[in-house]
Amino acid sequence: MTLVAGVDSSTQSCKVVVREAETGRLVREGRAAHPDGTEVHPDHWWTALQAAIEQAGGLDDVDALSVAGQQHGMVCLDEDGNVVREALLWNDTRSAAAAADLTAELGAEQWAHRIGLVPVASFTITKLRWLAQHEPANAKRTAAVCLPHDWLTWRLRGTGHLADLVTDRSDASGTGYFDSTANVYVPDLLERGFGRADVLLPRVLGPAESVEGPLRLGAGAGDNAAAILGVGAGTEVLVSLGTSGVVTATSEVRAADASGIVAGFADATGRYLPLACTLNAARVLDATARMLGVDLAKLSDLALSAKPGAEGVVLVPYLEGERTPNLPDATGALHGLTLTNATPANIARAAVEGMLCGLAVGLDALAEQGADVTGVRLVGGAAASPAVREIAPTVFGVPVTVPAPGEYVADGAARQAAWTLTDGTTPPEWAGSESSRYAADAVPEIRARYGEAAQRYLSR
Numbered sequence: 001m002t003l004v005a006g007v008d009s010s011t012q013s014c015k016v017v018v019r020e021a022e023t024g025r026l027v028r029e030g031r032a033a034h035p036d037g038t039e040v041h042p043d044h045w046w047t048a049l050q051a052a053i054e055q056a057g058g059l060d061d062v063d064a065l066s067v068a069g070q071q072h073g074m075v076c077l078d079e080d081g082n083v084v085r086e087a088l089l090w091n092d093t094r095s096a097a098a099a100a101d102l103t104a105e106l107g108a109e110q111w112a113h114r115i116g117l118v119p120v121a122s123f124t125i126t127k128l129r130w131l132a133q134h135e136p137a138n139a140k141r142t143a144a145v146c147l148p149h150d151w152l153t154w155r156l157r158g159t160g161h162l163a164d165l166v167t168d169r170s171d172a173s174g175t176g177y178f179d180s181t182a183n184v185y186v187p188d189l190l191e192r193g194f195g196r197a198d199v200l201l202p203r204v205l206g207p208a209e210s211v212e213g214p215l216r217l218g219a220g221a222g223d224n225a226a227a228i229l230g231v232g233a234g235t236e237v238l239v240s241l242g243t244s245g246v247v248t249a250t251s252e253v254r255a256a257d258a259s260g261i262v263a264g265f266a267d268a269t270g271r272y273l274p275l276a277c278t279l280n281a282a283r284v285l286d287a288t289a290r291m292l293g294v295d296l297a298k299l300s301d302l303a304l305s306a307k308p309g310a311e312g313v314v315l316v317p318y319l320e321g322e323r324t325p326n327l328p329d330a331t332g333a334l335h336g337l338t339l340t341n342a343t344p345a346n347i348a349r350a351a352v353e354g355m356l357c358g359l360a361v362g363l364d365a366l367a368e369q370g371a372d373v374t375g376v377r378l379v380g381g382a383a384a385s386p387a388v389r390e391i392a393p394t395v396f397g398v399p400v401t402v403p404a405p406g407e408y409v410a411d412g413a414a415r416q417a418a419w420t421l422t423d424g425t426t427p428p429e430w431a432g433s434e435s436s437r438y439a440a441d442a443v444p445e446i447r448a449r450y451g452e453a454a455q456r457y458l459s460r
C-alpha cells in the first residue's frame with residue numbers, strides 16, 4: 001500500500017492527513033494549533049507541523065507529501081535563509097494605504113488586466129510595499145520572498161539553500177507579481193511594490209511536479225485551490241467558512257474584475273480560480289458565542305430558534321475590518337435593535353445571517369463572472385454548525401450541499417501528492433464523501449435589510 005500525506009497550514013491550525021495513494025482512503029490524521037494574531041513567526045508553523053505529523057503517526061511509511069496553506073502571507077528570508085521578521089498574514093490590514101497607493105498608480109483596470117487582481121491589503125505585494133516604507137532595514141536584509149506553504153515545503157526539504165525554494169501557480173497567483181496566464185513573475189510589478197526586483201522568488205512547479213527531500217514533495221497550493229481539489233468540486237461553487245469566508249469555483253478563464261470583488265487566481269490543476277474573500281467568517285460566530293456567553297452548539301440552537309430575519313436585527317460583521325468590500329478600518333455593528341427584538345436568539349441568528357450575507361455578495365459577483373451558481377458546496381470549520389447549514393439556502397437562494405466533516409484542504413494536498421506519483425495529466429480519481437443537502441425557500445428580506453445596514457456604514 002502506497003501512502004501520501006497532505007498538510008493544511010491554515011490561519012488557526014495545522015492539519016495533516018495520511019491517505020492511501022490509489023483510493024484516497026483515510027489512514028490517519030493529526031492537528032496542532034497556531035498562535036493568534038495577524039503577524040506570526042513562521043517557526044510557529046514549523047512547530048505545529050511537527051506536532052501534527054507526530055499525531056498523524058509520522059511520515060516513515062509515506063512516499064509523497066504536499067503542503068497547502070493560507071495564501072498571501074509575506075515570508076522574508078535573508079541570504080542565509082533566516083526569517084527576517086514575523087510573517088504578515090493575509091488578514092493583516094496594515095498595508096491598506098500601500099494597497100490604495102498601488103491601485104492608484106496603475107489604475108484598477110490595468111491591474112485587473114495584467115494579473116487579474118486589484119491590490120488589497122491581503123496581497124503580498126502590498127505587504128512588501130509596507131515593509132519597504134516602514135522597515136527599510138528589514139527590506140534591505142531581504143534576499144528572498146516566499147509564501148507560507150513555500151516556506152514549509154522548503155523547511156521539509158531541508159537543504160537551507162534559497163535556490164531550492166519552490167511554489168505552485170495557485171499560490172503565486174495571489175502575490176500581486178505573478179501573471180498566471182503566461183505563468184511568469186512580473187518583475188516590474190515586484191519592483192513597483194518593493195522598490196527592487198533583485199529578490200529571489202520561489203521556482204514555480206507544475207501541478208504534478210515534485211522535488212526530492214527526505215520524501216517526495218509536491219508543489220503544494222494555496223488553501224482554496226487545495227480545497228477544490230480535495231472536495232472534488234469540479235466547476236461547482238465552493239463556499240468555505242474558515243477564518244476567511246471564500247466563494248470560488250474552477251474556471252477555464254482568468255477573471256479580470258476591476259471592481260476588485262473577484263480575484264483572478266489560478267487553481268492547482270492548470271486552470272483558474274476566480275475567488276471572492278471576506279475577512280469575517282467563522283470567527284464572527286466565535287465572537288458572538290463569547291458575547292452571549294454560550295458555546296457554538298448553543299449559538300446554533302439559539303439562531304435556529306429565531307425567525308428568519310431575526311425580527312429586524314442585522315449584524316454587519318466587519319469585526320476584523322473587511323476586504324470585500326474593501327474597508328480595512330471598518331468595525332462591526334448591530335442594527336435594528338428594539339426593546340422587543342433584543343434577544344440572544346435574534347442576535348445569534350443575525351450573526352449567522354450577517355456572515356452569510358457578506359458571502360452572498362461574492363456569490364453574485366462570481367455569477368457575473370460566468371460561474372454557474374445553481375447550488376453551492378459548503379466546507380470549512382463553520383460548516384459544522386447546523387444553523388449555518390440550514391440558514392445558508394435562505395440567504396444564498398440556492399440549495400447547499402455539505403460534504404461529510406473532513407479536512408478538505410489537507411485532502412487536496414494529499415491528492416496532489418498522489419498525483420506526483422503517477423504519470424497522469426489529471427489527479428487520481430478518489431471516491432467522494434457522503435454529502436447532506438439543505439434546501440429552503442429564499443428569504444430576500446434578509447439580504448435587503450443587510451444591504452441597507454451595510455449601505456448605512458458605507459455612506460458614513
Ligand SMILES: Nc1ncnc2c1ncn2[C@@H]1O[C@H](COP(=O)(O)OP(=O)(O)O)[C@@H](O)[C@H]1O
Pocket residue numbers: 010011012013241242243244282283285286296297380381382383384385386
Ligand atoms: N460547530 C461549529 N460551529 C461554528 N463554528 C465552528 C464549529 N466548529 C468549528 N468552528 C469554527 O471553525 C473555525 C476553524 O475553521 P477552519 O476551517 O479550520 O479555519 P482556518 O482554515 O481558517 O484555520 C474556528 O473559528 C472554529 O470556531
Ligand SMILES: O=C(CO)[C@@H](O)[C@H](O)COP(=O)(O)O
Pocket residue numbers: 010011012069070071072090122174222223224242243244245246275277
Ligand atoms: O486570503 C485568502 C484567500 O484569498 C484566505 O482564504 C486565506 O487563504 C486564509 O484562509 P483560511 O485560513 O481562512 O482557510
